[in-house]
Amino acid sequence: xxxxxxxxxxxxxxxxxxxxxxxxxxxxxxxxxxxxxxxxxxxxxxxxxxxxxxxxxxxxxxxxxxxxxxxxxxxxxxxxxxxxxxxxxxxxxxxxxxxxxxxxxxxxxxxxxxxxxxxxxxxxxxxxxxxxxxxxxxxxxxxxxxxxxxxxxxxxxxxxxxxxxxxxxxxxxxxxxxxxxxxxxxxxxxxxxxxxxxxxxxxxxxxxxxxxxxxxxxxxxxxxxxxxxxxxxxxxxxxxxxxxxxxxxxxxxxxxxxxxxxxxxxxxxxxxxxxxxxxxxxxxxxxxxxxxxxxxxxxxxxxxxxxxxxxxxxxxxxxxxxxxxxxxxxxxxx
Amino acid sequence: xxxxxxxxxxxxxxxxxxxxxxxxxxxxxxxxxxxxxxxxxxxxxxxxxxxxxxxxxxxxxxxxxxxxxxxxxxxxxxxxxxxxxxxxxxxxxxxxxxxxxxxxxxxxxxxxxxxxxxxxxxxxxxxxxxxxxxxxxxxxxxxxxxxxxxxxxxxxxxxxxxxxxxxxxxxxxxxxxxxxxxxxxxxxxxxxxxxxxxxxxxxxxxxxxxxxxxxxxxxxxxxxxxxxxxxxxxxxxxxxxxxxxxxxxxxxxxxxxxxxxxxxxxxxxxxxxxxxxxxxxxxxxxxxxxxxxxxxxxxxxxxxxxxxxxxxxxxxxxxxxxxxxxxxxxxxxx
Numbered sequence: 001x002x003x004x005x006x007x008x009x010x011x012x013x014x015x016x017x018x019x020x021x022x023x024x025x026x027x028x029x030x031x032x033x034x035x036x037x038x039x040x041x042x043x044x045x046x047x048x049x050x051x052x053x054x055x056x057x058x059x060x061x062x063x064x065x066x067x068x069x070x071x072x073x074x075x076x077x078x079x080x081x082x083x084x085x086x087x088x089x090x091x092x093x094x095x096x097x098x099x100x101x102x103x104x105x106x107x108x109x110x111x112x113x114x115x116x117x118x119x120x121x122x123x124x125x126x127x128x129x130x131x132x133x134x135x136x137x138x139x140x141x142x143x144x145x146x147x148x149x150x151x152x153x154x155x156x157x158x159x160x161x162x163x164x165x166x167x168x169x170x171x172x173x174x175x176x177x178x179x180x181x182x183x184x185x186x187x188x189x190x191x192x193x194x195x196x197x198x199x200x201x202x203x204x205x206x207x208x209x210x211x212x213x214x215x216x217x218x219x220x221x222x223x224x225x226x227x228x229x230x231x232x233x234x235x236x237x238x239x240x241x242x243x244x245x246x247x248x249x250x251x252x253x254x255x256x257x258x259x260x261x262x263x264x265x266x267x268x269x270x271x272x273x274x275x276x277x278x279x280x281x282x283x284x285x286x287x288x289x290x291x292x293x294x295x296x297x298x299x300x301x302x303x304x305x306x307x308x309x310x311x312x313x314x315x316x317x318x319x320x321x322x323x324x325x326x327x328x329x330x331x332x333x334x
Numbered sequence: 335x336x337x338x339x340x341x342x343x344x345x346x347x348x349x350x351x352x353x354x355x356x357x358x359x360x361x362x363x364x365x366x367x368x369x370x371x372x373x374x375x376x377x378x379x380x381x382x383x384x385x386x387x388x389x390x391x392x393x394x395x396x397x398x399x400x401x402x403x404x405x406x407x408x409x410x411x412x413x414x415x416x417x418x419x420x421x422x423x424x425x426x427x428x429x430x431x432x433x434x435x436x437x438x439x440x441x442x443x444x445x446x447x448x449x450x451x452x453x454x455x456x457x458x459x460x461x462x463x464x465x466x467x468x469x470x471x472x473x474x475x476x477x478x479x480x481x482x483x484x485x486x487x488x489x490x491x492x493x494x495x496x497x498x499x500x501x502x503x504x505x506x507x508x509x510x511x512x513x514x515x516x517x518x519x520x521x522x523x524x525x526x527x528x529x530x531x532x533x534x535x536x537x538x539x540x541x542x543x544x545x546x547x548x549x550x551x552x553x554x555x556x557x558x559x560x561x562x563x564x565x566x567x568x569x570x571x572x573x574x575x576x577x578x579x580x581x582x583x584x585x586x587x588x589x590x591x592x593x594x595x596x597x598x599x600x601x602x603x604x605x606x607x608x609x610x611x612x613x614x615x616x617x618x619x620x621x622x623x624x625x626x627x628x629x630x631x632x633x634x635x636x637x638x639x640x641x642x643x644x645x646x647x648x649x650x651x652x653x654x655x656x657x658x659x660x661x662x663x664x665x666x667x668x
Binding site: 005006007008009010011012013014015016017018020022030080094095149151152153156157158159160168170172176177178179182185186189197198200201204224225226227228231269270276277278279280291294297299303304305306307308309310312313314315316317318319322323327 | 339340341342343344345346347348349350351352354360378414428429483486487490491492493494502504506510511512513515516519520523531532534535538558559560561562565603604610611612613614620631633635637639640641642643644645647648649650651652653654655657661
């Protein structure tokens, strides 16, 4: 069973997963085996290797756990958190722990080993966002969960261990540090101004038009004012919306279009780099928040995370977001 | 000139360094050239390539900016912050910027290209810590600075761009997020208990003796209770001490011994991994803090930083610190 531990000094939580046994020798780099779709558990036809499906988008007349799907959600085989855990509230002692309660699911984004979010059709990419939303709506029935996060790691530099396109949905029993700080900062802004800082930023960016990549009636993509990494890009709903799982199909379609457009522009500009996609959404129970606004963060992984970033949280970035937005707007999104 | 930018949503600062011109093509991986000490600007004899020295520990009778040194401090050729900047206070508008005021120095830790912190003698390692301290004492005369941090990147996975052993001293005009959160958490603990959380942790760890690697009268090395990364190790003064730059030579010698011992054990256990060393010390002006306690963090870099860590700040770690401490204690520190 995994365990959440709170650092007594910083208040930072970590997840300890000792069941993923790792000996020191497991960390010593070995040459990578050549990729082979023959042994990929995520490919169509290998459903029994991947695991029992929790959800799928599949062709009529096909059966669960067999071929014929477009998107397939399964439990993570090495979950960092599990629904079976008993929930223990943290105490006030120096060393706090919490059983690893939560959920950790894998969204297999395509049946094909050679397809990615930027090469698949928009209808297929919509299915991926649909699967995130439907799983969240289902998991919310468990009243012990506090926070959803979706992450996608593409490429070894971004932390991916499986080459086949997939994302991870994690449901946590607490609001983790980065999201808590983001929410608290947005809440302070709201108290001071009565407005949502995301809405204000979107309005400012549209008017200034220095960092916007593309926009339509419902969704916008832009390079944020203070990006952690070169070519960092965000995709947001234009109208105020705290919780991703409350998005309707019309909004999800608009977000799909902006996300795919941004991914294609990043691929064209940086020659298909490793990247992360992060979904930040309101904590469970805060779906009507006036201060928080869900969004996607796209982080091209072009450089190692160094000591300055780990020591200070201050990212050093050589590419102004205004120049990144210029380059991305000029790139062909085909 | 670099620019500090505050993200309006999270409150997170970044440093934008557009003078380190990077085009998209600069991020496309190229095969690494073979290492060659002939062109290394940090090697003895190449002093004029590296830059004018701010400080050195050198043999009697040798001259500044020539051979004969053991440790040499120079300005960073691509500084992220500079003392020449005019200091502008942040306003209250949505988008805050600050000129890149500060200092960014490189400590060349050895004249030899093939020597590292774990292979050099303890007398030489002491000189490295001495150089950090002396430069801080000098830079403190600039009343505009608020925070020192020392970082060392060893190996490409840890963010190093130069193979030759070196560390970086950065002086910032503000207290960056990670350090501010650590200080605030320690301050809340102090308000609640009247004690320093670091001192309490040290006392608990010594009594429990589950995660201690080694200790002497003045300094201790241990694996922290909630480590971000497998084999994360901290080195701390045992007695309360907020500011690194106030350490005397006796304490620096004890810290040198614990640091070198920990590095040798990590090298033996993980076969000389990439790693970061981070020095966290009190903000300038808070040297007498009762709640903060300076320390070194050693972070072996065995895995890419993935989307979960970036999205949540919750690190996922498969190696319990109790097992890491067992393995490090069992390793030969020779």
